Amino acid sequence: xxxxxxxxxxxxxxxxxxxxxxxxxxxxxxxxxxxxxxxxxxxxxxxxxxxxxxxxxxxxxxxxxxxxxxxxxxxxxxxxxxxxxxxxxxxxxxxxxxxxxxxxxxxxxxxxxxxxxxxxxxxxxxxxxxxxxxxxxxxxxx
Amino acid sequence: xxxxxxxxxxxxxxxxxxxxxxxxxxxxxxxxxxxxxxxxxxxxxxxxxxxxxxxxxxxxxxxxxxxxxxxxxxxxxxxxxxxxxxxxxxxxxxxxxxxxxxxxxxxxxxxxxxxxxxxxxxxxxxxxxxxxxxxxxxxxxxxxxxxxxxxxxxxxxxxxxxxxxxxxxxxxxxxxxxxxxxxxxxxxxxxxxxxxxxxxxxxxxxxxxxxxxxxxxxxxxxxxxxxxxxxxxxxxxxxxxxxxxxxxxxxxxxxxxxxxxxxxxxxxxxxxxxxxxxxxxxxxxxxxxxxxxxxxxxxxxxxxxxxxxxxxxxxxxxxxxxxxxxxxxxxxxxxxxxxxxxxxxxxxxxxxxxxxxxxxxxxxxxxxxxxxxxxxxxxxxxxxxxxxxxxxxxxxxxxxxxxxxxxxxxxxxxxxxxxxxxxxxxxxxxxxxxxxxxxxxxxxxxxxxxxxxxxxxxxxxxxxxxxxxxxxxxxxxxxxxxxxxxxxxxxxxxx
Numbered sequence: 001x002x003x004x005x006x007x008x009x010x011x012x013x014x015x016x017x018x019x020x021x022x023x024x025x026x027x028x029x030x031x032x033x034x035x036x037x038x039x040x041x042x043x044x045x046x047x048x049x050x051x052x053x054x055x056x057x058x059x060x061x062x063x064x065x066x067x068x069x070x071x072x073x074x075x076x077x078x079x080x081x082x083x084x085x086x087x088x089x090x091x092x093x094x095x096x097x098x099x100x101x102x103x104x105x106x107x108x109x110x111x112x113x114x115x116x117x118x119x120x121x122x123x124x125x126x127x128x129x130x131x132x133x134x135x136x137x138x139x140x141x142x
Numbered sequence: 143x144x145x146x147x148x149x150x151x152x153x154x155x156x157x158x159x160x161x162x163x164x165x166x167x168x169x170x171x172x173x174x175x176x177x178x179x180x181x182x183x184x185x186x187x188x189x190x191x192x193x194x195x196x197x198x199x200x201x202x203x204x205x206x207x208x209x210x211x212x213x214x215x216x217x218x219x220x221x222x223x224x225x226x227x228x229x230x231x232x233x234x235x236x237x238x239x240x241x242x243x244x245x246x247x248x249x250x251x252x253x254x255x256x257x258x259x260x261x262x263x264x265x266x267x268x269x270x271x272x273x274x275x276x277x278x279x280x281x282x283x284x285x286x287x288x289x290x291x292x293x294x295x296x297x298x299x300x301x302x303x304x305x306x307x308x309x310x311x312x313x314x315x316x317x318x319x320x321x322x323x324x325x326x327x328x329x330x331x332x333x334x335x336x337x338x339x340x341x342x343x344x345x346x347x348x349x350x351x352x353x354x355x356x357x358x359x360x361x362x363x364x365x366x367x368x369x370x371x372x373x374x375x376x377x378x379x380x381x382x383x384x385x386x387x388x389x390x391x392x393x394x395x396x397x398x399x400x401x402x403x404x405x406x407x408x409x410x411x412x413x414x415x416x417x418x419x420x421x422x423x424x425x426x427x428x429x430x431x432x433x434x435x436x437x438x439x440x441x442x443x444x445x446x447x448x449x450x451x452x453x454x455x456x457x458x459x460x461x462x463x464x465x466x467x468x469x470x471x472x473x474x475x476x477x478x479x480x481x482x483x484x485x486x487x488x489x490x491x492x493x494x495x496x497x498x499x500x501x502x503x504x505x506x507x508x509x510x511x512x513x514x515x516x517x518x519x520x521x522x523x524x525x526x527x528x529x530x531x532x533x534x535x536x537x538x539x540x541x542x543x544x545x546x547x548x549x550x551x552x553x554x555x556x557x558x559x560x561x562x563x564x565x566x567x568x569x570x571x572x573x574x575x576x577x578x579x580x581x582x583x584x585x586x587x588x589x590x591x592x593x594x595x596x597x598x599x600x601x602x603x604x605x606x607x608x609x610x611x612x613x614x615x616x617x618x619x620x621x622x623x624x625x626x627x628x629x630x631x632x633x634x635x636x637x
Contacts, residue, residue, distance in 0.1 A: 069162050070163065072159075072162055073162035073163040074159075076158060076159035076162070077156065077159040077160070080156045080159060081156065083148070083155075086204075087145055091144075091205065092144045092203060093151075093204075094203040094204040095204050095205050096204060
């Protein structure tokens with residue numbers, strides 16, 4: 001790891017939170033508008049990569065509460081699990097359910113099981129990208 | 143009933159997710175892997191029974207009906223290939239658990255293997271071309287990882303060839319999809335079979351040939367096979383076995399599926415396929431005769447045998463396609479078992495070079511017996527399973543008047559027998575160049591017998607294919623009639 005660049009460090013610090021918020025926004029907006037778990041996950045993973053470029057693997061590890069492959073595993077479980085749930089209840093695979101409720105201050109909020117699926121995809125993408133950084137980045141750092 | 147269609151894809155994915163989480167305990171990973179594959183095997187057996195008794199089974203994902211939504215379709219062809227694949231995947235996983243090496247050392251083996259399983263099932267079941275593309279990608283991603291799992295320099299080098307060739311094939315596939323979509327406005331295969339017939343015939347034929355090229359690369363037909371003998375032999379033994387048994391046959395399956403259901407009548411490139419078939423057989427077997435490593439030699443035979451399958455498709459008759467289906471079932475099992483025998487020899491003698499091996503028949507007579515059964519079956523010696531498949535193909539060729547390709551296929555059988563006897567006399571007879579170390583110094587008894595049992599199970603499965611040749615041939619004939627007619631399939635998907 002060479003010298004840390006002040007300009008890059010500061011920019012990353014400014015951009016990182018906004019990128020994570022954007023990625024989460026895309027995850028939630030994706031049901032009826034452009035976005036979704038995959039695109040959101042890519043933006044999230046790009047934010048992670050920025051932190052990695054600025055501070056190396058140590059900084060990347062400090063960001064995540066768990067190891068990257070745990071994310072991968074949870075994401076795949078969520079996604080495949082949602083696909084399986086509708087089969088268990090007797091429908092075709094990937095059939096989704098929707099619930100709606102009036103929430104104070106937010107108005108009508110609707111939640112679909114597709115959101116769980118998308119969250120799974122999001123976690124798979126972020127998990128995979130961070131696993132790649134973890135596996136291949138080791139050598140580059142030294 | 144959509145459970146039957148969902149299990150082969152979703153169960154391996156859930157298994158892979160669990161397996162990643164269980165990374166610390168190899169024993170738990172093994173339990174998950176074996177039980178998931180066992181489940182898929184039982185499921186696909188039910189699927190075969192179900193589609194044979196009550197017709198094509200369709201599940202529309204998320205209740206979005208085809209051609210707008212994604213349909214998963216099982217007919218007689220996909221069900222029987224799925225059953226054979228599941229059996230092979232299960233036996234090879236048992237072998238991998240026994241083999242000292244890859245599976246022990248890599249935490250990622252089980253998850254990747256399960257993803258590969260999901261990809262294989264996914265490739266057999268989609269009702270539209272785009273999901274076929276996605277399935278191929280899933281399968282390829284997993285195979286890239288498995289191929290280079292040892293991390294040796296030669297693996298990375300040949301993995302590179304494999305990745306580049308696969309990427310080229312995938313780009314061509316995408317291009318073909320774009321053209322098909324632009325011309326017809328759909329990628330659903332049932333829908334296409336009606337809409338392609340309305341296109342100008344030249345365009346239809348062009349699209350058919352483009353898809354033959356795309357899947358021809360995956361299936362390793364002449365002249366697009368060069369990547370295969372280069373990349374397969376460097377992988378670990380169980381990985382090579384499952385690649386050799388399954389992946390190219392999935393390419394053949396895709397050719398068979400698209401050229402029958404999607405393209406109808408005189409759009410089908412019959413003559414082209416027959417010529418390709420003859421060249422594939424001859425070039426593959428001649429390549430094999432020149433090899434001195436057991437696994438490289440067997441890899442060339444993969445190519446050669448693909449020719450027989452293409453020959454059956456090229457005839458476009460019920461008998462020809464029935465022969466191809468029978469032959470695919472036989473090949474998946476026999477090819478995988480031959481590579482498992484090669485794996486056994488590699489473990490036992492620490493080499494698979496024919497000039498260093500020798501005298502194995504006296505030391506490991508069970509291995510010799512397993513090899514003999516599988517090799518004779520590959521060459522097509524009666525009454526083994528290869529004979530059944532080849533007989534069906536040769537009869538179909540004679541009925542169709544394709545004498546040239548029939549003659550070629552018979553000559554190639556002889557050369558196959560010759561190169562199998564070359565392995566036999568070099569590895570099992572004679573004296574080794576250096577005396578064989580005792581088995582206990584290479585591998586523990588428990589592991590050895592597990593590997594042996596897995597190989598024996600596959601060889602036994604090939605014997606079942608020849609014993610049940612009558613019912614199986616009738617089943618294949620029904621499957622072939624469905625494919626060439628296509629109305630059941632189209633009706634079931636679009637109804």
